[in-house]
Amino acid sequence: MKRVAILRCLKSNDVCTGAACLKALSDKKGSFEAYRYEELVLKAFFSCNGCDDCKLKNQIGLQEKLDKLLEMQVEIVFVGVCTLIKDKNGSQTVCEEIVKIKDWLIRHGIVIVEGTH
DSSP states (O other), X not given: OEEEEEEEOGXXXXXXXXXXXXXXXXXXXXXXXXXXXXXXXXXXEEEOOOOTXXXXXXXXXXXXXXXXXXXXXXXXXXXXXXXXXXXXXXXXXXXXXXXXXXXXXXXXXXXXXXXOO
């Protein structure tokens, strides 16, 4: 059994219910397909706390979220495609806040998988 979490962009709350990520997990599709023969237990479905591009930015509580993942012994965090920032030309870059979160998770032994569905 693998204990997993899904990380998504705070701004995605405007348009996303999380249904596609949860369906991909349930059906073992998308990035979860690599784990099709393993039991995955979802321990957390969480958002970042915003970035400079986000009017809701509030970093208070982010460390508490990350510490909770360690307490729950999360082994893998799947990072939603919503965490990529799209520019006017359609190019995508990785959000700096998401990079910081992923780096912290990696330093604490948590595997990062890019994408969900």
